[in-house]
Amino acid sequence: MKPNVAIVAGGDSSEFIISVGSAEQVANQLSMDKYNVYTILLKGEDWILKSDKYGDIPVNKDNFSCTLQGKLLFFDVVFIAIHGTPGEDGKLQSYLDLIGIPYTSSGASVSALTFNKYACKNYLKEIGIYSAKAMLIRKGDRVDEEKVIRTLGFPCFVKPNNSGSSVGISKVSGQDELKTAIKKALGEGDEVIIEEFIKGIEISCGLVKIHNRELIFPLTEIISQKEFFDYEAKYTDGMANEITPARISEHTTRSCQELSSKIYSALGCNGIVRIDYILSENKLCFLEINTVPGMSPESIIPKQARAYGIDLSDLYDLVIEDALFRKKK
Secondary structure (H helix, E strand, C coil): CCCEEEEEEECCCCCHHHHHHHHHHHHHHCCCCCCEEEEEEEECCEEEEEECCCEEEECECCCCEEEECCEEECCCEEEECCCCCCCCCCHHHHHHHHHCCCECCCCHHHHHHHHCHHHHHHHHHCCCCCECCEEEEECCCCCCHHHHHHHCCCCEEEEECCCCCCCCCEEECCHHHHHHHHHHHHCCCCEEEEEECCCCEEEEEEEEEECCEEEECCCEEEEECCCCCCHHHHHCCCCEEEECCCCCCHHHHHHHHHHHHHHHHHHCCCCCEEEEEEEECCEEEEEEEECCCCCCCCCHHHHHHHHHCCCHHHHHHHHHHHHHHHHHC
């Protein structure tokens, strides 16, 4: 029998539309000869299976099932395509672990750690991974602006600590801009990370490890038409130039790929991830890791996979097969 695959998209963050685009891309690439493919949208308490034939069908959260034409439909594996909460921060993973359904991304604890930018940076520092100096501010904290100046200087970046797609990020050039930037970032969550500015080239590395096989894709060099690679630059045509493979030396490329492999293993990742860096004076500065990277046509991973020479359908087959294999272990 063909496995029932649920592509779960949507979520409760500003990345809802991006997630839906990723899910559509994945669904279009999965072979109907191999799988029964379903798309489920999550938004708050509304969990809905979307069907052109049968309309919107509610999902029973007790066991993640649907009633289709009077019959119970269960799912063998979940392809997580939610960027942000609850699909990238470990909440959905915890739920699926409880009911015993395998999924294509990293586990609950890994997802929770990597979604927390400040905690992830500090964890990786313990194994020698270089990243920009940073401060954490929680909602309600008094902001010591003089400490920000002493510790980080200007310009600096103000970001939501738990968010993706560069939503809510500001580049702050002076003290007069700091409060506004923090308020903007707090619009995306309860914590803000302030990072020192590192001048250099933004580089992104996609990879996946499956059994004893490691696929590390060609690197992407990101040149934004704006001051930095924000949400608009990522998803608006002409706002960024993404060059794959990156125009850097073979030695630096290998170093970045080896570092990415080290980070993937150190964190205990599963599935496809994307790790972002700043290359500054031939030194790689870790920015963040995306454990549910975008899969829409505008996203980096599909472009890197094509440059690597693997069809997206084959790539998605691998991660689905790996998820099913890990459940059997």
